[in-house]
Amino acid sequence: MVVTSLAGVSNAVAKTYLIVIEQMRFDPPVLIVHRGDRVMWVNKDLFPHTASAMSKAFDSREIAPSASWTYVARETGSYPYRCTLHATMRGTVIVQ
Numbered sequence: 001m002v003v004t005s006l007a008g009v010s011n012a013v014a015k016t017y018l019i020v021i022e023q024m025r026f027d028p029p030v031l032i033v034h035r036g037d038r039v040m041w042v043n044k045d046l047f048p049h050t051a052s053a054m055s056k057a058f059d060s061r062e063i064a065p066s067a068s069w070t071y072v073a074r075e076t077g078s079y080p081y082r083c084t085l086h087a088t089m090r091g092t093v094i095v096q
């Protein structure tokens with residue numbers, strides 16, 4: 001895996017964005033972040049979920065109730081993802 005330098009990023013302060021999992025939904029369903037930012041999924045349901053990229057770029061595996069999982073967005077692109085436990089649950093992270 002290539003470790004990219006952050007030298008070219010004008011805003012060096014990485015942000016953390018929250019995606020709340022509640023009532024079988026990802027909120028927001030589409031999230032746009034910048035390279036280097038963190039995306040944290042927080043599970044507010046009473047049963048586990050996953051955030052699993054279709055491309056396999058990331059996979060939280062099971063996020064327990066009240067637990068969270070964080071992904072550092074290192075590569076630009078559009079990342080549709082789903083919950084592998086519930087077929088209707090889908091979202092997209094776009095890394096610019």
Ligand SMILES: [Cu+2]
Pocket residue numbers: 048049050083084085086089
């Ligand atoms: Cu689920």
